[in-house]
Amino acid sequence: MAxxxxxxxxxxxxxxxxxxxxxxxxxxxRDEVGLTGAKEGCGTGDCGACSVLMDDMVTCACLxxxxxxxxxxxLTVEGLADSGELHPLQQCFLEGAALQCGICTPGFLIAAKAxxxxxxxxxxxxxxxxxxxxxxxxxxxxxxxxxxxEAAIQMRGN
Amino acid sequence: MKxxxxxxxxxxxxxxxxxxxxxxxxxxxxxxxxxxxxxxxxDVLVDLKKIDELVSLTNDAEKxxxxxxxxxxxxxxxxxxxxxxxxxxxxxxxxxxxxxQSRSSLGGxxxxxxxxxxxxxxxxxxxxxxxxxxxxxxxxxxxxxVVTGPGETCLASDEFVVEFELDRxxxxxxxxxxxxxxxxEMDIAVVGAGARIVLSEDGTITDAAVALGAVAPTVVRVPAxxxxxxxxxxxxxxxxxxxxxxxxxxxxxxDKRGTIDYRKQVAGVLAKRAVLIAIxxxxxxxxxx
Ligand SMILES: Cc1cc2nc3c(=O)[nH]c(=O)nc-3n(C[C@H](O)[C@H](O)[C@H](O)COP(=O)(O)OP(=O)(O)OC[C@H]3O[C@@H](n4cnc5c(N)ncnc54)[C@H](O)[C@@H]3O)c2cc1C
Ligand code: FES
Ligand code: FES
Numbered sequence: 226m227a228x229x230x231x232x233x234x235x236x237x238x239x240x241x242x243x244x245x246x247x248x249x250x251x252x253x254x255r256d257e258v259g260l261t262g263a264k265e266g267c268g269t270g271d272c273g274a275c276s277v278l279m280d281d282m283v284t285c286a287c288l289x290x291x292x293x294x295x296x297x298x299x300l301t302v303e304g305l306a307d308s309g310e311l312h313p314l315q316q317c318f319l320e321g322a323a324l325q326c327g328i329c330t331p332g333f334l335i336a337a338k339a340x341x342x343x344x345x346x347x348x349x350x351x352x353x354x355x356x357x358x359x360x361x362x363x364x365x366x367x368x369x370x371x372x373x374x375e376a377a378i379q380m381r382g383n
Numbered sequence: 384m385k386x387x388x389x390x391x392x393x394x395x396x397x398x399x400x401x402x403x404x405x406x407x408x409x410x411x412x413x414x415x416x417x418x419x420x421x422x423x424x425x426d427v428l429v430d431l432k433k434i435d436e437l438v439s440l441t442n443d444a445e446k447x448x449x450x451x452x453x454x455x456x457x458x459x460x461x462x463x464x465x466x467x468x469x470x471x472x473x474x475x476x477x478x479x480x481x482x483x484q485s486r487s488s489l490g491g492x493x494x495x496x497x498x499x500x501x502x503x504x505x506x507x508x509x510x511x512x513x514x515x516x517x518x519x520x521x522x523x524x525x526x527x528x529v530v531t532g533p534g535e536t537c538l539a540s541d542e543f544v545v546e547f548e549l550d551r552x553x554x555x556x557x558x559x560x561x562x563x564x565x566x567x568e569m570d571i572a573v574v575g576a577g578a579r580i581v582l583s584e585d586g587t588i589t590d591a592a593v594a595l596g597a598v599a600p601t602v603v604r605v606p607a608x609x610x611x612x613x614x615x616x617x618x619x620x621x622x623x624x625x626x627x628x629x630x631x632x633x634x635x636x637x638d639k640r641g642t643i644d645y646r647k648q649v650a651g652v653l654a655k656r657a658v659l660i661a662i663x664x665x666x667x668x669x670x671x672x
Contacts, residue, residue, distance in 0.1 A: 229386070246386035247424065249415075269416040271569075273482055282456065282485035288415045289486075292386040293430060336481065357568035358480020 236304025273359035302331035325363035410486030451490025470558030504577030557664030626651030
């Protein structure tokens with residue numbers, strides 16, 4: 226099967242890769258680019274474990290065909306930390322025990338970042354709606370909401 | 384499967400005409416789950432998002448032109464559009480999560496043909512038209528005529544929706560959309576109800592449109608409710624008649640998400656509430672659009 230050459234900017238670096246047209250962006254990121262942070266929970270847009278920012282919009286990478294990413298700018302969870310220093314969201318998830326098995330965490334972090342980029346001071350309701358596309362089978366969500374609230378406070382302080 | 388991203392309507396129609404099982408897509412939020420569930424994979428998937436008309440949102444004195452492939456988040460975040468069509472904007476904003484909103488389109492919501500597609504009752508009450516492109520050129524048809532049954536449209540396999548046209552909302556007119564789901568987010572409508580109301584200066588209803596989703600094989604208009612409303616101030620008796628007409632217009636399925644009786648009753652309640660919201664909004668829309 227012919228493979229298409231795709232040029233993207235991922236986590237700030239220009240990245241070229243080859244992919245079959247039917248491959249999802251999620252599988253291309255994981256198998257061709259070697260970024261395994263985004264996870265496949267469902268493959269159908271329901272769980273959000275595969276969330277990435279594509280041209281600054283939070284998207285399920287499982288619903289994107291890899292060739293659609295040609296020319297796009299992508300942020301995955303691997304791009305959140307800044308030269309070894311965790312993003313405030315990551316730090317607050319760790320300190321607030323907002324994860325257990327961790328499968329959902331990369332998706333929550335990306336969706337939370339998308340929210341805070343647009344709305345630095347969200348209400349609890351706004352956070353819950355913004356994270357409605359992310360499912361977690363372990364935490365019961367409360368600690369995740371608290372971690373996002375805490376990160377928002379810290380980020381506004383900076 | 385091959386991926387193609389034509390940059391013009393003509394290029395897209397010729398691709399569709401030349402490949403037997405080609406299929407268009409915008410956000411793929413229906414297409415990918417369907418393929419994952421075992422639907423045959425088309426030999427060419429035609430991405431419509433690189434065609435300018437399909438992703439532009441414009442207006443002039445007469446109408447709004449809404450590209451069929453625009454991600455719905457762009458509609459809900461456009462203050463002018465969502466201010467003029469709060470009901471349609473709310474309906475579009477109910478589609479899935481933020482992750483889905485960055486991809487889902489009105490064209491896909493309509494042409495997927497789901498009876499529960501949230502934006503469709505709101506498009507229908509606003510009298511939206513769809514500009515359809517095919518190998519022989521374009522034609523303009525009412526959105527209410529596009530879907531012919533669950534998963535079925537009147538489009539030929541080499542046709543697609545380029546854009547939607549919506550007349551500018553006159554003063555003292557407004558729309559509304561409500562849906563009932565068992566959860567607060569991320570679910571498929573058990574009932575959806577759209578309404579659009581035009582008021583005279585003294586508050587009398589001079590025109591009304593009511594449409595229901597998820598209660599029949601396609602979205603249905605409710606002419607009996609519309610007739611009951613026109614010429615009234617929407618007094619209690621009128622609203623009882625609206626609810627009864629909406630319940631009567633239903634031909635719903637019976638499933639784990641709602642029994643037939645439940646869906647009929649909820650349809651009546653939601654239609655009435657959507658009408659009341661549209662009336663309240665219309666009353667506040669005085670003067671220029
Ligand atoms: C997690 C999740 C939650 C969802 N929640 C909702 C919800 O709450 N309410 C709701 O209504 N829907 C919901 N959906 C369904 C879906 O997101 C919507 O129907 C969406 O609007 C489809 O748009 P799309 O651009 O992604 O369509 P696509 O998947 O790209 O296309 C859908 C169908 O329409 C055809 N098509 C697309 N564009 C055109 C065009 N311009 N002309 C002709 N045919 C076209 C395609 O060939 C395909 O058959 C949900 C989906 C997911 C995955
Ligand atoms: S894997 Fe993409 S939403 Fe679940
Ligand atoms: S921590 Fe296990 S799914 Fe969320």
